[in-house]
Amino acid sequence: MAALGVFDTANLNSGQKLAMKYFAVALPLFGAQILFGLLAGLQYLIPDFLFQVLDFSVNRTVHLNAMIVWMLYGFIGGVYWMLEDEAQHPVVGLWLGKLIFWILTIAVAIVVLVYLLIQIGPAEMSTIWFIMEGREYIEAPRWADIGIVVSVLVFFFNVAATFSKGRYTGIGGVLVLDLLALFGIYLAGMFYTPNISVDQFWWWWVIHLWVEATWEVLVGCIMAYMLIQTLGVRRKIVETWLYIEVALMFGSGILGLGHHYFWIGTPQYWLTIGGFFSALEPIPLVAMVVHAVFDSGVHKLRNSNHPALAWTIGQAAGNFFGAGVWGFMHTLPQINLYTHGTQWTASHGHLAFFGAYSTAVIAFFYLAAQKSRGNVWMSGNIVGGWKWKWSMAFLWIGMIGMTMALLIAGYEQSQIERAVGGSTWMAYFEAQSHPWFMQAMTWRQISGYIFGLGYILLVWDLLTIGKRETRSVSELHAEQPQPA
Amino acid sequence: MTTEAWWASPSLWRKTAVWITGGSFVILVFLTFDTMAYISAGGKQVPGYSIINQRVDYQYDDEKKRYLPVIGPEEPLFGKMLTEEEAKALVSKGKLTTQAKNCMQCHTLLGNGAYYAPDLTKAWLDPWWGNKEIREQQMVDFLMNPQDRLHNALGRRMPNLNITEEEARATVAFLKWMSAINTLGFPHNFKAIDQSAASAQQ
Ligand code: HEM
Ligand code: HEM
Numbered sequence: 001m002a003a004l005g006v007f008d009t010a011n012l013n014s015g016q017k018l019a020m021k022y023f024a025v026a027l028p029l030f031g032a033q034i035l036f037g038l039l040a041g042l043q044y045l046i047p048d049f050l051f052q053v054l055d056f057s058v059n060r061t062v063h064l065n066a067m068i069v070w071m072l073y074g075f076i077g078g079v080y081w082m083l084e085d086e087a088q089h090p091v092v093g094l095w096l097g098k099l100i101f102w103i104l105t106i107a108v109a110i111v112v113l114v115y116l117l118i119q120i121g122p123a124e125m126s127t128i129w130f131i132m133e134g135r136e137y138i139e140a141p142r143w144a145d146i147g148i149v150v151s152v153l154v155f156f157f158n159v160a161a162t163f164s165k166g167r168y169t170g171i172g173g174v175l176v177l178d179l180l181a182l183f184g185i186y187l188a189g190m191f192y193t194p195n196i197s198v199d200q201f202w203w204w205w206v207i208h209l210w211v212e213a214t215w216e217v218l219v220g221c222i223m224a225y226m227l228i229q230t231l232g233v234r235r236k237i238v239e240t241w242l243y244i245e246v247a248l249m250f251g252s253g254i255l256g257l258g259h260h261y262f263w264i265g266t267p268q269y270w271l272t273i274g275g276f277f278s279a280l281e282p283i284p285l286v287a288m289v290v291h292a293v294f295d296s297g298v299h300k301l302r303n304s305n306h307p308a309l310a311w312t313i314g315q316a317a318g319n320f321f322g323a324g325v326w327g328f329m330h331t332l333p334q335i336n337l338y339t340h341g342t343q344w345t346a347s348h349g350h351l352a353f354f355g356a357y358s359t360a361v362i363a364f365f366y367l368a369a370q371k372s373r374g375n376v377w378m379s380g381n382i383v384g385g386w387k388w389k390w391s392m393a394f395l396w397i398g399m400i401g402m403t404m405a406l407l408i409a410g411y412e413q414s415q416i417e418r419a420v421g422g423s424t425w426m427a428y429f430e431a432q433s434h435p436w437f438m439q440a441m442t443w444r445q446i447s448g449y450i451f452g453l454g455y456i457l458l459v460w461d462l463l464t465i466g467k468r469e470t471r472s473v474s475e476l477h478a479e480q481p482q483p484a
Numbered sequence: 485m486t487t488e489a490w491w492a493s494p495s496l497w498r499k500t501a502v503w504i505t506g507g508s509f510v511i512l513v514f515l516t517f518d519t520m521a522y523i524s525a526g527g528k529q530v531p532g533y534s535i536i537n538q539r540v541d542y543q544y545d546d547e548k549k550r551y552l553p554v555i556g557p558e559e560p561l562f563g564k565m566l567t568e569e570e571a572k573a574l575v576s577k578g579k580l581t582t583q584a585k586n587c588m589q590c591h592t593l594l595g596n597g598a599y600y601a602p603d604l605t606k607a608w609l610d611p612w613w614g615n616k617e618i619r620e621q622q623m624v625d626f627l628m629n630p631q632d633r634l635h636n637a638l639g640r641r642m643p644n645l646n647i648t649e650e651e652a653r654a655t656v657a658f659l660k661w662m663s664a665i666n667t668l669g670f671p672h673n674f675k676a677i678d679q680s681a682a683s684a685q686q
């Protein structure tokens with residue numbers, strides 16, 4: 001084993017080595033997401049900026065696709081990271097997993113280059129197959145869809161076969177079933193129809209049943225592992241909580257899908273079903289907060305990795321506020337009639353994706369940073385410990401600033417454009433040029449720069465944390481007997 | 485905690501999770517089938533494609549207390565009556581244009597998409613097209629050359645997306661068809677362009 005504090009993949013098991021590859025792609029893609037978000041945001045302030053070069057639509061597409069891909073890479077990495085520990089068995093079919101990593105990554109690179117350089121095509125099916133599909137979040141052209149499906153099948157095989165050969169823990173069982181659902185749902189987004197109502201009906205199956213059902217449960221699984229790792233919580237407690245969370249999450253989230261079926265041509269009963277079940281969706285998120293806070297309290301925050309634990313607690317809080325509170329605020333049809341498709345939605349989208357998913361992946365980055373330097377000390381008084389704290393502070397301040405600015409813009413828009421103006425072309429621009437709206441866009445941009453600064457610090461910190469540390473985790477554990 | 489309370493047992497919660505998930509999913513599948521009867525073209529809330537042969541309006545329904553599409557007399561798009569098949573092909577071309585040019589990363593359709601430009605759900609009925617006689621041509625001209633037609637004080641323009649005349653006409657057909665979907669009152673309070681016979685005489 002390499003010396004303490006020196007980066008060396010010899011410290012990792014083979015699943016974790018593969019996970020490092022996924023993390024190494026996820027982190028720069030996170031940077032790309034921020035860069036293109038900033039470009040799109042700037043176009044609200046300077047409409048001629050990059051006009052007909054990189055139009056708003058191009059920047060926004062890259063912003064969102066980079067987000068989806070880096071988060072999925074983070075999740076896949078997270079699963080490979082915990083796989084051998086959980087299953088107590090080396091990854092089955094590892095070489096195939098490695099091969100697929102390269103194929104997937106090359107495909108992602110080609111797709112992004114086409115978005116940036118070719119951008120749009122003629123109204124022919126060939127555009128859908130080779131350039132992009134023009135459907136928010138799942139623009140990836142059909143050839144790439146097929147590649148993605150094949151890749152995730154291999155990933156799924158790695159995971160399911162490893163648990164089967166090793167041992168199926170409670171976390172493992174939930175994980176395998178959830179991955180199956182997650183990938184199955186993707187197929188609902190892979191066809192063309194002239195009918196926009198049918199199109200959006202299935203589009204929401206993918207988007208909603210991902211972020212409000214299967215992704216939540218996936219993150220629930222990897223966060224359960226995280227709590228066992230950083231705090232040493234007992235497995236039985238963690239797994240019982242996980243089952244409760246799955247019951248609550250799927251019980252509310254599956255029919256909560258109806259909150260997207262209010263105004264797209266779908267029948268009236270969805271107003272009741274969607275309103276009711278989606279209003280229950282915050283409950284599992286409260287349960288997750290209780291779980292994280294309770295466990296941290298029981299273990300007196302004594303843990304082996306401060307940054308990872310801080311981001312884990314941040315995940316519980318961010319998920320609760322971004323998805324639970326911000327989602328609840330506009331989920332009843334009586335409110336959604338006016339807020340639907342305004343900056344209100346953008347406010348919620350930002351806080352929810354960051355709060356629930358970015359935080360979870362960042363926590364994993366820190367776990368990886370620690371282990372790849374030989375399980376160095378990452379608790380109190382780490383050398384250079386200001387970096388992770390400041391990076392975390394900037395990222396949260398930037399995100400909260402953006403969320404609040406967009407919320408104000410959203411209130412203004414839903415009143416002036418929607419309620420009063422009736423959403424005409426003229427009413428739209430009346431709301432967009434109102435000083436309240438324009439100030440909000442300026443503040444969103446400033447907050448975005450703060451967020452960007454946080455990201456730069458994060459990268460610097462991940463590359464250096466633990467470098468000059470001479471203490472190891474075991475010293476911490478020697479001080480205090482580990483909870484059983 | 486040596487003796488385990490029944491409500492804290494993992495197996496109880498595992499079973500609960502499985503049953504709740506399965507049950508919810510079965511209900512969703514059932515509702516999906518039912519919903520298809522409303523949203524397939526020619527269904528209870530989404531019109532057949534040949535609706536573009538008729539006038540489409542959007543009015544407040546006093547009884548239901550919401551705005552709803554109102555289908556009027558024959559008013560064929562570009563003055564040409566189409567069969568259901570022909571209309572479907574045209575609308576489909578328009579829909580494909582919206583995907584191939586990525587309209588939804590600037591606009592919302594039925595309220596979903598991006599927020600950089602106006603919602604297009606009722607674009608066909610927007611008063612800014614002037615009057616109903618020139619509307620069709622205005623829309624085609626705008627879609628083909630939006631970059632030199634600025635309508636707002638912010639200077640926020642729509643870029644040229646290399647839309648051909650054929651694609652532009654198809655897109656207008658798609659927009660007209662979309663405006664006839666019963667969206668249960670979204671957008672609320674939208675005041676449609678005047679399409680009465682009186683306006684036609686001017
Ligand atoms: C981590 C979980 C969640 C994430 C990542 C998330 C993200 C998003 C995003 C990105 C959108 C906009 C989609 C678009 O582009 O059109 C959206 C829409 C929406 N979300 Fe969430 N969401 C989450 C959870 C929730 C929850 C728990 C609720 C309700 C309690 C909720 C309620 C809504 C509603 C009502 C809309 C539709 C907004 C509109 O009509 O424009 N979300 N969500
Ligand atoms: C530097 C920071 C960022 C800036 C300046 C920024 C800017 C933007 C802009 C301008 C849009 C388009 C909104 C519209 O259509 O009007 C957008 C959409 C979006 N961004 Fe960001 N963004 C940033 C960071 C993030 C982060 C960190 C996340 C999540 C982790 C995120 C998630 C999203 C989502 C989900 C949408 C779609 C929202 C919707 O459709 O409702 N963004 N962003």
Ligand SMILES: [Fe+2]
Nearest residue numbers: 208212257259
């Ligand atoms: Fe949703």
